[in-house]
Every structure is written in structure tokens, then in C-alpha cells.
Amino acid sequence: MTKSSNKIDSQNLNVDVHYLTRVEGHGNIVVDVKEGKLAKCEFQVIESPRFFESMLVGRSIWEAQHLTSRICGICACGHTLASIKAAEDALGVKPSAEVVMLRKLLLYTEMLDSHILHIYILVAPDLLGVKSIVPLIKTHRPVIEMALRMKRMSDYGAEVLAGRHIHPISYVIGGLTQLPSREGLEKLHTLMLESRKDGEATVKIIKTLKFPQFQRPTQYMSLTSDDEYAMYDGDLMVNGEKSKVRDYRKLFMESVVDYSKAKISKINGKSYAVGSLSRFNNNFNKLHKKAKAVAAELGLKAPCYNPYLNTAAQLVEWVHCLEESITILEKILKDGLKEEGVVVASWPKRSEVGKIKYKPNTGTGCVEVPRGSLFHEYTIDDSAHITAANCVIPTNQNIGNLEDDMRKLVPELLGKKTQEEITLDLEMLARSYDPCISCATHLLDVSFV
Amino acid sequence: MKKQSKPKVAFFDFTDCEGCQLQFANMGNTFLELTELVDIVSFREVMSENGQDYDVAIVEGSITTDNDVARIKKIREKAKILVAFGSCATIAGVNGIKNRSPLELAKQRVYGDKAGLINTIKAMPLDAVVKVDYYILNCPPYIPEIIAVLKAILLGKPYPLPNYAVCVECKMNENVCRYEKDQECMGPVTRAGCNSWCINNGNRCYGCRGLVEKPASDAAKDILQKYGLKVEDILNSFTLYNDSMGEKYDQEFK
Numbered sequence: 001m002t003k004s005s006n007k008i009d010s011q012n013l014n015v016d017v018h019y020l021t022r023v024e025g026h027g028n029i030v031v032d033v034k035e036g037k038l039a040k041c042e043f044q045v046i047e048s049p050r051f052f053e054s055m056l057v058g059r060s061i062w063e064a065q066h067l068t069s070r071i072c073g074i075c076a077c078g079h080t081l082a083s084i085k086a087a088e089d090a091l092g093v094k095p096s097a098e099v100v101m102l103r104k105l106l107l108y109t110e111m112l113d114s115h116i117l118h119i120y121i122l123v124a125p126d127l128l129g130v131k132s133i134v135p136l137i138k139t140h141r142p143v144i145e146m147a148l149r150m151k152r153m154s155d156y157g158a159e160v161l162a163g164r165h166i167h168p169i170s171y172v173i174g175g176l177t178q179l180p181s182r183e184g185l186e187k188l189h190t191l192m193l194e195s196r197k198d199g200e201a202t203v204k205i206i207k208t209l210k211f212p213q214f215q216r217p218t219q220y221m222s223l224t225s226d227d228e229y230a231m232y233d234g235d236l237m238v239n240g241e242k243s244k245v246r247d248y249r250k251l252f253m254e255s256v257v258d259y260s261k262a263k264i265s266k267i268n269g270k271s272y273a274v275g276s277l278s279r280f281n282n283n284f285n286k287l288h289k290k291a292k293a294v295a296a297e298l299g300l301k302a303p304c305y306n307p308y309l310n311t312a313a314q315l316v317e318w319v320h321c322l323e324e325s326i327t328i329l330e331k332i333l334k335d336g337l338k339e340e341g342v343v344v345a346s347w348p349k350r351s352e353v354g355k356i357k358y359k360p361n362t363g364t365g366c367v368e369v370p371r372g373s374l375f376h377e378y379t380i381d382d383s384a385h386i387t388a389a390n391c392v393i394p395t396n397q398n399i400g401n402l403e404d405d406m407r408k409l410v411p412e413l414l415g416k417k418t419q420e421e422i423t424l425d426l427e428m429l430a431r432s433y434d435p436c437i438s439c440a441t442h443l444l445d446v447s448f449v
Numbered sequence: 450m451k452k453q454s455k456p457k458v459a460f461f462d463f464t465d466c467e468g469c470q471l472q473f474a475n476m477g478n479t480f481l482e483l484t485e486l487v488d489i490v491s492f493r494e495v496m497s498e499n500g501q502d503y504d505v506a507i508v509e510g511s512i513t514t515d516n517d518v519a520r521i522k523k524i525r526e527k528a529k530i531l532v533a534f535g536s537c538a539t540i541a542g543v544n545g546i547k548n549r550s551p552l553e554l555a556k557q558r559v560y561g562d563k564a565g566l567i568n569t570i571k572a573m574p575l576d577a578v579v580k581v582d583y584y585i586l587n588c589p590p591y592i593p594e595i596i597a598v599l600k601a602i603l604l605g606k607p608y609p610l611p612n613y614a615v616c617v618e619c620k621m622n623e624n625v626c627r628y629e630k631d632q633e634c635m636g637p638v639t640r641a642g643c644n645s646w647c648i649n650n651g652n653r654c655y656g657c658r659g660l661v662e663k664p665a666s667d668a669a670k671d672i673l674q675k676y677g678l679k680v681e682d683i684l685n686s687f688t689l690y691n692d693s694m695g696e697k698y699d700q701e702f703k
Contacts, residue, residue, distance in 0.1 A: 049567060050464055050513075054555040055546040063689070066655060070543045073468020073589065117474065132492075137484055145478070152477040163650035165475065166468040166589040170650045177651030256563040346652045349631040350676065 010415025011036045015423050027435065029426050031410055041407050043399055043430060056389040061087045061380050062173060062347045064389075068376060069167045071391065072436055074117070076167045077110040077158060078369030079376070079391075081232070085365025086376040087173050089246075091358065091384065096341040099175045104232045105328045106161045106171060107367060108321035111231070113154035113165060114370035115276070115314040115321075118434045119206070120147035123311050126428050127209040143205065150198050153191040157325070160184035175344035179337055189329045192322060199319055203294050206315055211308040212425055216408050218401055219272035220303070221252075222279040223368050229279070229286040229320060231368040237282045238267055245366040248375055252397070264400040265392075271400035274372025275433065276313035277304060291320035307405050308432045314370070358384045371395055371434050395435045402433055456603070459491035459503035461524055463510025463517050464544055464572070468589045469535035470509060476592055486603060503527060505602060509534040511544040512573040525579040530602060533574065533581045536588035540659040540691040543588070544572035549688060583608055588657035588690065591643045611641040612662050615654050619645035627653045628676050635686055637672055638664040657690050 013033035032040035052071055056064060065083040069076040081103055088095065095103075120143075121133045130136060137144050155165050160180050163169030170177040224242065225234035235242040236251060243251050252272070254263040266272070280287075280295070284302035287295070295301070295316045300309060348356065362379040372394030379388040406426060413422045460470055470492070473480055490503050506528035512518055525531055536542035547555050548571050556564035575581050585598050601608035615636040619626075622645050627634035635656035636648065647654055672678075 049559065049569065050544055051547045051555045051559050051569075054550065054558040055543065057550075057558065067543060067546075067689070070466050070468075070588065073466040073471045076466070076468060121474065134484065134489060137481060145481070148474075148477050148481070151474065155475050155477075163646065163652075164589070166471060169647050169652050172652070256560065343651070345630070345632060347632055350633050350678070351631055 008415055008418055013410070013414060013419060013422065015419065015426060017423060017427060027430070029406075029423075029430060031406065031426065033410065033414060036414075038407060038410055041403055041410065043402050043406070045399070052391060053389045056378070056386045059386055060347075061090065061378060061384045061386055064376075064378060064386065065172065066167075068391065071393075073166050074114055074436060075110065075369040075371070075374070077106050077162065077165065077171075078367055078374055080162075080168050080171050081107055082365045082367045082369075082374045082376040084171065084173055085367065086363045086378050087365070088363065089365055090361045090363025090378055090380050091173065092361075093174050095175060098337055098341045100232070101328055101332070102161065102176060102180070102337075102342065103171065105325055106158065106168070107232050107369075108325045108328075109154050109157035109161065110165065111321045111370055112318055112325070113151055113158070114434075115318045116147060116150045116154065116202075118370070119202070119311055119314055119318075120144070120150075122431055122434070123428075124209075126424070126431065127211070146198050146201060150195055150202070153188075153195045156191060157188050160188050172344060172346045175342050177343065177346050179339055179342055182333075185329060185332060189326065189333060192326050192329065195322060199322060202315060202318075203297055206312060207298060211306070211311070212428065213306070214308060214405075214409055214412070214429075215305045216307070216405055217303070217305045218404070219267055219270060220278035220281045221267065221272050221274050221397070222282045222373060223366065224282055225286070229283050229288070229324075231279075231321075233367075236366070236373065238272065245375070246364045248364065248366070248392070254392075254396070263396055264403075265397040266400060271404045272397065273307070273401045273433075274394045274397050275310055276317050276370070277307065277310040278372060279368060280304065280313040280316060287316065288320045288323040290323050291316050294319045307401075307429060310432045310434070314434075354383065356384075357382050360387075362388075369394060371436050372397060393436070395433070398433050398435065402430060402435075405429055455486065455488045456505055457490045457503040458487045458505045458507060459528075460489070461491075461506060461508045461510075461520075463508065463521070463538070463575075464513040465510035465535065465537040465542070467509070469538075469585075472590050472592055472595060476595075479592075479596065483599070501527070505530045505532065507532045507534050508575060509538050511537040511541045512570075512575065512578050513544060513547075514568050514570060516568075518570075518578055521575060521578050530582045531575070531579065532583040532585060532598070532602070533576065534585045535590050536586065536657045536659075536690055538575050539581075539584050539586050541572045541574045542657070542690055545691050546688060547572050584610060586610065586640065586658040587643050587646075591646060593644075594642055613641050614661055614665070615639045615641050615643065615645050615648075615658075617641055618643070619648050619654075622649055624648045628672060633676075633678060633686060637669050655689055656686065659691055 015029060015031040017029040028044040030040055030042045030044060052068060056067060064087050065080045068083045069080045071079050125132050158165035158168060162171050219238055221236060221238040223230035223234035224237035236245055252265050252267045254265045256263050281303040298312045300312045300316060358380060360381050364377045366373055366375045374394055375392040377390040378386050381387050413425060506524050512521060533539045537544055552569060556567050560567050583598055583602060585595055598608045618641050619636055632653050634653040636654040638660050639654050639656045640658045640661045643658060
């Protein structure tokens with residue numbers, strides 16, 4: 001636990017946040033300043049590793065998305081989609097346009113869900129000076145009910161589309177195991193239209209909250225596309241330059257550090273950020289006009305160099321995803337879905353298992369999940385069993401950037417704020433990245449630098 | 450449970466995806482109602498308070514390190530009631546797959562020559578280490594079942610887990626049998642209680658709730674014979690959620 005100190009000491013500081021709260025997974029913040037010098041500045045991931053890349057070896061590619069959705073309870077849909085894309089890339093399967101549309105809808109639905117969870121349940125208590133949402137249930141009941149209603153809307157979307165949000169059921173290689181019901185899609189459409197006013201109210205609330213002032217330009221990576229605000233597909237973009245997703249290993253480099261179970265990831269030898277703010281900075285022009293209007297209302301301009309404003313970028317994306325989802329739903333409700341273009345079996349027929357020879361291959365899949373670009377990569381043998389697997393998680397990629405932010409921030413605060421205040425600012429900084437630590441302990445196979 | 454004071458509830462997580470806890474947030478207004486019936490004193494994922502005085506510990510995740518063993522024992526000492534929450538906590542879940550290859554190999558595959566930095570032991574369900582009072586199965590837990598177990602706890606009654614197969618619920622839901630669609634399915638040997646969630650959505654049962662206590666071995670053998678399945682064909686299905694399942698299956702069916 002942190003030590004209380006009212007006397008402001010500009011020469012010495014010792015922050016030791018053991019088990020950062022209101023994040024997913026287990027992480028520590030350790031900062032040491034001795035005689036005015038920053039001796040230690042670490043974000044330590046201490047989660048027990050789960051060895052997903054090892055678990056996948058020897059298993060059928062058709063099982064991959066079922067297994068890897070279990071990497072994360074919050075971005076289970078994103079893991080499912082990155083996994084399916086990687087498997088399809090390895091198998092040479094091309095989904096229909098309708099399937100791609102339904103996948104985007106699921107991805108937006110999860111983005112809506114996660115962003116609201118982060119804005120209201122994980123970040124808002126800091127900005128309102130309380131320790132959690134629980135006291136807010138009494139003091140801000142209508143707002144909490146609204147937040148839960150917004151979350152319930154997106155959860156309902158995942159239920160209609162995929163059977164459930166946490167570890168979706170019906171999204172598989174090639175398509176869906178069953179069509180979402182028309183009745184469910186109609187109800188979702190109604191809920192989404194109603195959610196617009198909750199979104200407007202949320203913008204008004206976030207506008208009144210004061211985010212810490214801090215600036216540090218860094219490299220921002222995300223998917224990018226000429227056609228749309230890229231989330232499901234596209235090329236990788238960093239520093240204005242594009243690369244193909246399958247070349248991701250050439251783009252960034254990961255290394256193991258002794259104090260953490262997660263690796264530090266770098267581009268051109270420097271840390272970089274992924275997530276809402278990166279997507280906002282790279283793809284601002286492709287945002288829905290309503291989302292652009294919200295950015296203007298919040299005073300958020302691209303490029304934005306304040307990592308605390310990732311939360312504001314999440315709200316802008318929430319509006320974008322809601323509007324895009326409504327557009328997709330209206331198209332589906334007008335045109336209908338063709339069962340033969342969508343519905344596939346979750347596995348090859350039992351009588352075919354083991355009889356078909358596949359081309360040994362490696363496939364890569366990337367989607368934007370709430371916290372940034374998520375990569376899955378599988379290598380399969382001629383029976384379509386996995387022989388090697390990589391999962392690169394956004395939080396992992398952000399950790400180096402978070403530490404560099406802390407290295408710049410701590411000296412700026414020394415002598416101006418108490419230890420308690422600095423500790424809270426550091427916790428808030430970490431939380432602004434929305435770190436998903438239980439995901440972050442599943443690492444790429446190691447390439448040391 | 451004393452009626453005059455609200456029970457204090459604490460949530461704890463071990464090695465897992467934290468999706469189980471998230472199901473509480475996904476309950477919506479039911480979660481608000483729950484906060485009126487109990488005092489939540491510790492819930493790291495959503496609050497900074499860390500109350501150490503609690504009656505009910507709701508614990509998710511598997512035990513996978515020596516530290517986990519010590520920590521779950523401490524939690525057990527303090528809690529009057531300990532609830533194992535979700536597949537990782539109840540049957541080791543997908544974490545158990547790790548146990549099927551040597552730990553050193555798993556470490557090396559993921560961490561390369563830094564494998565030595567990693568402290569890990571065999572993945573275990575909670576009841577391999579401490580006594581568990583209530584079980585909430587499923588990956589992720591099924592919200593109606595979570596509510597049923599919480600009601601039982603608040604009323605001080607036991608919650609008997611169903612000891613029949615998912616097929617029973619699946620038939621009542623009038624699904625076409627996966628075997629009839631030339632697919633395999635874990636339904637015949639998996640403990641019911643999820644209302645055949647996955648099959649209702651066009652997929653198959655993957656066995657996330659663990660085996661029924663006494664699988665109907667003869668009936669299951671008939672199915673295997675009728676559809677020409679070999680044990681080896683589907684052993685991976687049996688090991689997806691519980692590393693001990695494979696051995697148990699071998700004993701029952703070989």
C-alpha cells in the first residue's frame with residue numbers, strides 16, 4: 001500500500017502499487033526516485049501465465065477460436081474474430097460478404113460494451129474522487145442505471161449475434177453456426193436507437209470531468225483502410241506508413257524483461273501506443289460525422305498526445321460504432337440474410353475428420369479490439385492441427401509506452417504533488433490505457449533483443 | 450447466514466480470463482439488487498477497496514503457482530463460505546490443457562530461453578487445495594445458475610448440482626442431435642444446468658461443466674459404436690476443460 005505524505009519532497013519518491021485495481025488482471029506500479037533521480041519506473045505484470053500458445057499446439061484448427069476466446073473475458077469476441085481470421089488465412093477460406101458484415105457488427109458491439117465498462121465503471125470513479133462504482137450506486141443512481149442500460153444494450157447485441165458476449169458461441173471458421181433471429185435483430189435495432197440519447201448524456205457528463213494535463217507524443221499504431229474507420233480489416237499504420245498484417249514481426253520487436261511476465265514491444269527501437277487514441281489519431285477522417293462532432297464537443301483533436309484522453313477517444317469511438325451498427329442492422333433488416341451465405345458447421349463433418357489433407361501453412365489475423373491491434377497467428381500441418389501459435393495482445397504492446405509516459409510524468413509532478421496524488425495520477429495513467437493484464441501474459445514466442 | 454446483518458462478499462481471481470466476474474456486470478439491474486442484499490467488500494476488477502473481513506468468498510480461476518496455493522488457503526481461513534466460480538475454479542478449465550505436456554515444454558514454448566523466470570505448477574481446481582462449499586459451473590457461468598446459487602447461499606441452503614446429462618436439456622429445447630448432423634458432441638456425458646446453451650446456438654457441447662458423476666457409459670458406448678467414433682478421435686474434446694477427464698474417460702469407456 002502507498003505511504004501517505006503531506007510534505008512535498010522533490011528529491012525522493014517511492015510508489016509501490018501492489019495489485020492495481022479496476023483493471024483486468026494483476027499488475028503493479030513501482031516507481032523509485034532517489035535524490036531527484038528516477039531510479040526505477042516499472043509497470044510489472046505479475047499475472048500467472050496460462051500458456052495458451054502451448055495449449056494450442058496439437059489441437060485442431062477448428063477448436064482454436066473456442067480455446068483462444070478464453071484468453072479474455074472482456075474481448076472474447078475480438079479474440080474469436082482474430083483467431084477465425086488467422087485460421088481462415090491458413091486454410092484459404094473466404095467468408096461471404098454477409099458473414100463479414102455480421103463479424104463487423106459483433107466487433108462493434110464488443111467495442112460498445114468494453115468502452116462503456118471502461119468509461120463508467122473503471123475510470124469515472126477516479127474523476128469523481130471515489131474508489132469504485134459502488135458508492136456511486138447511491139449518489140449517482142440514474143447515471144449508473146444509464147451506464148448499465150448502455151452495457152446491457154451491447155451485451156444483448158452479442159447475445160443475439162453470437163449466443164453470448166463472454167466466449168461467443170456461434171461465430172466459427174467460414175461463417176456462423178446459425179442465423180441471428182430477426183426478432184432479436186429488430187429489438188437490438190430499437191435498443192440502439194434508444195441508446196443514442198444515453199450517448200448524448202454521456203458526452204455531457206464526460207465534458208464536465210477534468211482529465212489530467214499531460215502530453216507526450218509517441219508512435220501510434222492501428223489498422224487503417226481507405227474504405228472505413230478500420231477495425232475488422234486493413235493494413236497496419238504507424239508514423240504514416242503502411243505495412244501488411246502478415247509482416248507484423250518485421251514491424252515491431254518484442255523483448256522479455258526480468259520484472260514482468262509481459263514483454264516490451266518496440267517499433268524502430270521506441271515504444272508505441274495502440275488503442276482508441278491511436279486509431280483516432282491515425283484514422284480521424286474516416287470517423288462517422290456524429291463521432292467527429294462528439295470529438296469537437298469534447299475538444300479532442302487529432303493528433304492528440306495526452307494518453308489520459310484515451311477515455312475521451314473511447315467515447316468518440318462508441319458513437320462511431322453505434323452509428324455503424326445501426327447502419328448495418330438497417331441493411332440486414334431491409335435485405336434479410338441468406339442462410340446459405342452464412343450458416344456453416346462448427347467443425348468439418350465427423351466422417352471427414354482425418355481424411356482430408358490440408359496444405360501446411362501459416363495464417364495471420366488481426367482485428368482492432370478495444371485496447372488496440374490484436375494478432376493471432378497459427379501454423380497448421382496437413383491434418384489441420386496446430387503446430388505453432390502466436391497471440392500478440394494490445395496491452396503488451398502498450399506497456400513500454402506506459403512506462404515511457406511514467407518516466408516523463410513523474411519528474412513533472414515531483415515537488416508539486418504529494419506522494420498520494422502522484423500515485424493516483426500514475427494509477428489513472430495506467431487505467432487510461434484500459435490494460436487487460438490477464439490477456440497480456442500470453443506472449444509471442446520469444447525473440448530477444 | 451445471520452438474517453439481521455447483510456453478508457459481506459468478496460471476489461477473488463486466480464489464473465483465468467476474468468470473464469466470470471464480468472458476468473456480474475452483465476446482470477444489469479439484478480447486480481444493483483444484489484448490492485442491496487449483500488455488502489461487497491472486495492472486488493478488485495471494479496473497486497479499489499480491499500476489505501479483508503468477509504463471510505462469502507467468490508473465487509474464480511485455477512491454482513497454478515505456489516503463491517496461489519498459499520493465497521487460496523488464506524482466503525479459505527477467513528471465509529465462512531467459499532464458492533468456486535466458473536470452469537477454471539471448478540474443474541481447472543482450459544488451463545488444465547497445460548498439464549498434458551511437461552511443464553518445462555510449455556514454459557519453453559512460450560518464454561523460450563527465459564523459461565527459467567517463470568514459476569508455474571500443474572493447473573488445479575480450487576477443491577484440489579481447499580474445501581469448497583458451493584460450485585458455480587460453466588465457462589462463462591450461466592447467469593440464471595449464478596442467481597440460483599446466490600439465492601441458496603443467502604437462504605443457507607445447499608445447491609445440488611444437476612447430475613444428468615446436457616442431452617436432457619437439449620432434448621427439451623428440441624434441438625436436432627449433433628450426432629444426427631454428423632458432428633460429435635460432449636452433451637451425453639456433460640453435467641446439465643446450462644440449458645444446452647451452445648447447442649441452442651448451433652454449435653456443439655464442449656463439456657465446460659465437467660462430466661456427470663456417473664456417465665451413462667453403456668449409452669455413450671452405443672453412441673460411439675453407432676456413429677463409428679473412436680476414443681482417440683475425441684480425446685481432445687474430453688481434455689479441453691479438465692485434464693483429468695481424459696483418464697476418467699479412459700476408465701469408463703476403454
